[in-house]
Amino acid sequence: MTGGAALARIGLYARSETRLFHVALARRLKERFGARLVLYSGNPQESAFYRRHGEGVFEEIVEAKVLHAAAMEAPTGDHRRASIDGMTEIA
Numbered sequence: 839m840t841g842g843a844a845l846a847r848i849g850l851y852a853r854s855e856t857r858l859f860h861v862a863l864a865r866r867l868k869e870r871f872g873a874r875l876v877l878y879s880g881n882p883q884e885s886a887f888y889r890r891h892g893e894g895v896f897e898e899i900v901e902a903k904v905l906h907a908a909a910m911e912a913p914t915g916d917h918r919r920a921s922i923d924g925m926t927e928i929a
Contacts, residue, residue, distance in 0.1 A: 845871040851902070852879040852888060861892045868895055878902040 848867060850860055860877070867873040877896045879885045885899050892899075 845873045847874045847876070849876045849878060852877055852884050854880075854884060857884070857887055857891075861888070861895065864892060864895045876900060 845867065850864065852860055864875045864877070868875060874897045875895060876898045877888055877892070878900050879888060880902060882901065885901055888896060888899050
């Protein structure tokens, strides 16, 4: 995959403490590489901020409430997984 193809469409997950950085980064990626950017935000306030300050930068702004909720859930059942080499288990 060439650098241009790798940067054709980019997804960013918004964090309130880095919101100004994300807007600047998105602008740079769009200007320099012509990237199409999708921003995933955690709540309506973040979405509103990015719509206001990132006007024309993001192709789409998606509130990712479901992803955020799933990430915060405690593991249930047997959550052990095999290691990368497949030889040992990680608890």
